[in-house]
Amino acid sequence: MRILLFLSLWLTLILYIPGGESVLPLVINTWAFQSATETAWKVLEQGGSSLDAVEKGCAQCEIDQCDGSVGYGGSPDEMGETTLDAMIMDGNTMNVGAVADLRRIKNAIGVARAVLDYSKHTFLVGESASLFAESMGFLHEDLTTVKSRSIYLNWLNQNCQPNYWRNVVPDASKSCGPYKPVKGFKEWKNLHTENKVNLHSHDTIGMIAVDEAGNVATGTSTNGATHKIPGRVGDSPIAGAGSYADSTTGGAAATGNGDLMMRFLPSYQAVEYMRLGMEPSKACEKTISRIQKHFPAFFGAVICANNSGSYGAACSKAPGFTQFHFTVLKKGISRPQNEVVNCI
Numbered sequence: 001m002r003i004l005l006f007l008s009l010w011l012t013l014i015l016y017i018p019g020g021e022s023v024l025p026l027v028i029n030t031w032a033f034q035s036a037t038e039t040a041w042k043v044l045e046q047g048g049s050s051l052d053a054v055e056k057g058c059a060q061c062e063i064d065q066c067d068g069s070v071g072y073g074g075s076p077d078e079m080g081e082t083t084l085d086a087m088i089m090d091g092n093t094m095n096v097g098a099v100a101d102l103r104r105i106k107n108a109i110g111v112a113r114a115v116l117d118y119s120k121h122t123f124l125v126g127e128s129a130s131l132f133a134e135s136m137g138f139l140h141e142d143l144t145t146v147k148s149r150s151i152y153l154n155w156l157n158q159n160c161q162p163n164y165w166r167n168v169v170p171d172a173s174k175s176c177g178p179y180k181p182v183k184g185f186k187e188w189k190n191l192h193t194e195n196k197v198n199l200h201s202h203d204t205i206g207m208i209a210v211d212e213a214g215n216v217a218t219g220t221s222t223n224g225a226t227h228k229i230p231g232r233v234g235d236s237p238i239a240g241a242g243s244y245a246d247s248t249t250g251g252a253a254a255t256g257n258g259d260l261m262m263r264f265l266p267s268y269q270a271v272e273y274m275r276l277g278m279e280p281s282k283a284c285e286k287t288i289s290r291i292q293k294h295f296p297a298f299f300g301a302v303i304c305a306n307n308s309g310s311y312g313a314a315c316s317k318a319p320g321f322t323q324f325h326f327t328v329l330k331k332g333i334s335r336p337q338n339e340v341v342n343c344i
């Protein structure tokens with residue numbers, strides 16, 4: 001009797017898995033972008049692949065203009081134009097399609113999927129990516145809206161503040177360009193400081209889908225950083241940075257200060273930690289703390305899921321950012337579930 005009790009106690013302990021139960025299928029994405037989660041889920045429910053789920057899920061955000069940070073009409077650059085970055089990765093074949101600085105095409109992740117499906121390339125950029133998209137049948141449209149126009153005009157009226165220049169004349173913290181480089185400047189200004197985070201100027205949808213059989217796919221879509229210097233590409237469309245998928249292990253996706261984060265390939269790093277046996281939330285935390293060694297208060301978050309459906313997330317505490325919201329839909333729950341993690 002005593003032995004039985006002891007055994008059942010042990011079984012309870014063993015069956016309790018911290019960091020999210022392993023349940024498949026699973027869709028998880030950054031922020032509270034629930035309609036994207038739901039759209040991806042429907043694809044899986046109807047027997048679609050995790051790759052299709054991620055594409056349709058992120059495309060939903062492009063249609064909804066999630067927080068103004070995904071799709072058309074958000075984050076105008078210094079010329080007032082909205083440009084899009086996206087990627088999609090198939091964790092079975094390690095096939096990737098990506099586009100960056102995409103202009104006048106709304107469905108960026110659709111174009112990324114076309115790069116994956118219809119070319120032997122991985123990454124197309126700029127005007128040429130738009131030409132590719134048009135040849136693949138995507139509609140050519142103006143991405144500017146009344147709202148993005150007014151964000152741009154306000155910025156011009158505020159002497160182009162904030163912006164992404166440094167060590168230039170005239171002083172970029174006071175005036176608009178055009179700027180010239182300061183020759184022989186003594187130190188890089190603002191190398192380690194994060195501006196107070198305007199959460200809506202950096203968001204990105206990053207999504208991981210794992211189907212019933214454990215096939216992993218990931219994707220991202222974003223319109224980048226508001227008032228970016230034209231041509232700027234963030235972490236989102238870069239494999240291993242914005243997201244990474246490997247069906248033998250799991251997937252990860254990142255959001256936040258992409259200019260910094262892309263230097264650390266956080267999504268690749270998180271998947272590698274899981275490959276070494278780390279549970280997903282721990283893998284996410286380790287990834288964040290590794291970047292913090294160099295940039296202690298950087299703004300960013302990572303979501304992680306392994307191929308058995310266990311998941312987690314972690315974020316880096318920055319001015320104005322102490323908690324990170326993400327969304328989960330998995331077998332056994334009927335609605336997208338908003339989850340929160342405290343930043344480290």
Ligand SMILES: *[C@@H]1O[C@H](CO)[C@@H](O)[C@H](O)[C@H]1NC(C)=O
Pocket residue numbers: 017018019022278279280306307308309310
């Ligand atoms: C996924 O993570 C959970 C929780 O840490 C763990 O129990 C499970 O074994 C992991 N799955 C794989 C395939 O590593």
